[in-house]
Amino acid sequence: MTRLPEIPIAADDTATSLHSSAMTRVELIYVEKKIEYWIRFGKPARQHILDRHRRQLFFAPDSVFAFVRWAANDYGTIISRIDVVRAVASGEPFQTVPFVRPGGDILLKVEGWPKVEQVLAHIDAIEAIGVDPCAVAPDHWRHVSNRIRAGEAPSAYTMARHRAWLRRQEIAP
Template sequence: MTSTAAPRARAGAAPASPPPSTTLVELTWIEKKVENWIRFGHDTYERILDRRRRVMGFAPNSVFAFVRWAANEFGTIISRIDIVRAVGAGEPFQTLPFVRPGGDILLKIEGWPKVERVLQAIDAIEAIGVDPVDVSPDHWRHIHNRLTASEEPRAYSAEQHRAFLLRRRAEP
């Protein structure tokens, strides 16, 4: 499993309220019961509520991966990963538990074996030197579609990433 460490604490006092148009994600970490964390993403706001809970904020158009896992005395009851693009004011969005107001969901996978495949894909992207927040949204949709169909997704390559960056730069 990747990045299972408890949420980090940040030095200094958090601002009382997040910047306008910030997408907020509520995180909870109760060891071996409820473990919600951000696998990747560049937050612009963080407020620690208590030892186990915090709220992180993401600027419009930023991408982040939100992992949710919960268990009871009988075992795992939810394993899920969502890769989300934070939306700006007035943009349409999809709702998602613990995410306010919601976001553009690029990937939504449930069940530990498939979640693990997504985490491995993220690791592979990082291994080629690419920050997952910069990956083409189409690639996250590709992984979602392939895993939903119980097929193997194609790997993201450095060449594919360069082509995406050039295409994005050429857009008006």
């Protein structure tokens, strides 16, 4: 029997005190060699296991996560996609993403396995410098999305860029 991998759940009081309807819900599916929808990074506030192949994760407003979707049929891969999404608050505008309800602020959207692999490698590089991908500047994810779609290599996310982003957060109203 194949089961979905375990996801650590956030332990902060604010996320767990939110009602599920105020959070962004992501449905994960795993059917071996057919469908794999998973979270590459993100801190879910809650999870709900539907059955051995499906699970729902709930993200608090303003949390960022990467949602990877891969599916195949008898002839090979039919979809490969990664989205980096910021969960939105109730009443905030959003874009729709399949299996994400109600939707979110899409920071990065890439399709096709070679491009998805490029994003996954970029995420690995960010983690290698000791930065949580959830804390990366949203503009950087947009930059990565645009550069990959244009067939160019994205700029590396450095500690200097991250410190600048954190300082900007401190002075922003």
